[in-house]
Amino acid sequence: MRKIVYCDGVKILYNKNKLNKGTYCEFGINTGSYCDDIWGQAHYMEHLFFSETPTLSHETIQRYSEIHHLNAFTSFNNVRISFDQSSSQIEECFKICSDMMFNSIINEKFLEKERNIIHNEISQRLSRNKKTILELSFSEKLYQSPQFGTIACGTHESLDKITVKDLQEFREKWFCKENFSVLISTNKSLRAVKKLVKKYITKNLKSNKNFEEKTTRNIVLKAPNFLDVIKKETETNSSLKICFVNQEKPQNPTEKLKFNQLQNYASTMLFRHLFRNVREKKSYIYSISKTSVNTKFQKIFGVSFDVENKDIIACIKEIANTIKDLLETGFSQKEFDDYVKEEKLIEDLTVPHPGKALETMDDQATVYGFFWKQKQVDKLFFSHTLEELNNFFRKNFVSNCMYVSILTNADKKEIPTLKQIEKIFETKKD
Numbered sequence: 001m002r003k004i005v006y007c008d009g010v011k012i013l014y015n016k017n018k019l020n021k022g023t024y025c026e027f028g029i030n031t032g033s034y035c036d037d038i039w040g041q042a043h044y045m046e047h048l049f050f051s052e053t054p055t056l057s058h059e060t061i062q063r064y065s066e067i068h069h070l071n072a073f074t075s076f077n078n079v080r081i082s083f084d085q086s087s088s089q090i091e092e093c094f095k096i097c098s099d100m101m102f103n104s105i106i107n108e109k110f111l112e113k114e115r116n117i118i119h120n121e122i123s124q125r126l127s128r129n130k131k132t133i134l135e136l137s138f139s140e141k142l143y144q145s146p147q148f149g150t151i152a153c154g155t156h157e158s159l160d161k162i163t164v165k166d167l168q169e170f171r172e173k174w175f176c177k178e179n180f181s182v183l184i185s186t187n188k189s190l191r192a193v194k195k196l197v198k199k200y201i202t203k204n205l206k207s208n209k210n211f212e213e214k215t216t217r218n219i220v221l222k223a224p225n226f227l228d229v230i231k232k233e234t235e236t237n238s239s240l241k242i243c244f245v246n247q248e249k250p251q252n253p254t255e256k257l258k259f260n261q262l263q264n265y266a267s268t269m270l271f272r273h274l275f276r277n278v279r280e281k282k283s284y285i286y287s288i289s290k291t292s293v294n295t296k297f298q299k300i301f302g303v304s305f306d307v308e309n310k311d312i313i314a315c316i317k318e319i320a321n322t323i324k325d326l327l328e329t330g331f332s333q334k335e336f337d338d339y340v341k342e343e344k345l346i347e348d349l350t351v352p353h354p355g356k357a358l359e360t361m362d363d364q365a366t367v368y369g370f371f372w373k374q375k376q377v378d379k380l381f382f383s384h385t386l387e388e389l390n391n392f393f394r395k396n397f398v399s400n401c402m403y404v405s406i407l408t409n410a411d412k413k414e415i416p417t418l419k420q421i422e423k424i425f426e427t428k429k430d
């Protein structure tokens with residue numbers, strides 16, 4: 001049984017879990033890095049949950065974290081804290097999480113301690129991971145603010161600007177009933193869950209009648225074609241990333257779901273197609289990987305390649321030609337059948353976990369309103385036809401919504417210009 005109910009204004013997403021005696025629960029504040037006045041605030045807040053409360057010392061919180069498998073994360077659109085424990089411990093977990101979320105102490109001492117940790121997190125993300133560098137730069141160009149991309153923790157500069165007062169105000173502003181949800185999968189009854197929510201959650205939350213859900217729907221997507229060249233002398237070869245930014249998603253839940261599925265379908269199939277027809281045939285391509293940038297607005301699909309500097313242009317040409325051919329012919333019946341067969345196999349092998357039911361919810365549900373996905377996925381997913389898929393692919397994966405980022409130390413002459421790339425991808429198709 002899956003249900004969405006309200007309890008004193010707080011949204012509960014309840015899944016009756018008959019598989020085992022465990023409970024998996026997430027407390028969500030629908031406020032992520034896109035709500036930050038100073039980039040990194042929401043994530044900083046998440047760190048402070050684990051600092052100290054008037055009744056729980058830092059050490060006690062650490063111990064509870066291990067016992068109850070407490071976890072927390074901040075994304076682009078929410079801050080969540082979760083526990084995963086046998087249902088006999090459910091009240092204790094509610095009590096602890098509630099204390100951590102609502103009563104954590106925000107003062108200079110904790111601020112400074114966590115600031116160092118977060119500085120490290122930022123450095124790690126930026127220095128080690130080529131993928132992150134490309135993605136960050138990508139969102140910066142696309143949305144004219146990296147804050148709307150995938151990195152929630154901010155930059156070294158923005159982090160240093162955050163004060164105790166900023167975080168207190170942040171909590172004041174966003175922690176209200178209208179902006180809070182509890183996602184729970186448990187063998188306990190909905191009645192029992194509601195009782196706990198009343199006792200540990202709603203009591204601590206004010207109602208904010210004037211609360212306006214901050215949605216990003218009004219943000220205009222800046223989407224001209226672009227080529228982004230990031231010079232990095234330390235690189236030994238080049239990484240290139242080619243992204244397709246799809247048309248705007250439909251808002252109607254069923255249409256949106258269908259769109260998401262076709263996008264997944266088409267992007268995975270394109271990846272597989274490129275793997276077989278480009279990577280396996282051209283030895284100068286070291287690796288290919290499927291990437292996606294998950295933003296509030298849309299899932300942006302891309303492929304990344306690692307090549308020698310001298311092969312950048314050849315690689316782009318090869319990909320362009322393969323995609324052009326594919327736009328002519330569409331995916332073949334065999335590619336399609338193979339894909340569906342494998343997806344079904346993965347589905348069958350998936351091990352049930354109490355949290356599994358929650359994972360299958362729409363990833364953007366927190367802002368656009370929840371709806372349960374799994375049943376509809378089963379029903380819809382395998383009912384798309386090859387023709388539908390090919391039409392979707394032709395409409396959404398075209399060169400007029402395409403972006404190329406290159407992380408490289410190559411000479412100017414080895415790097416194509418945007419004009420050259422546009423010419424390479426030029427196609428007679430709409």
Ligand SMILES: [Zn+2]
Pocket residue numbers: 043047118121153
């Ligand atoms: Zn962190």
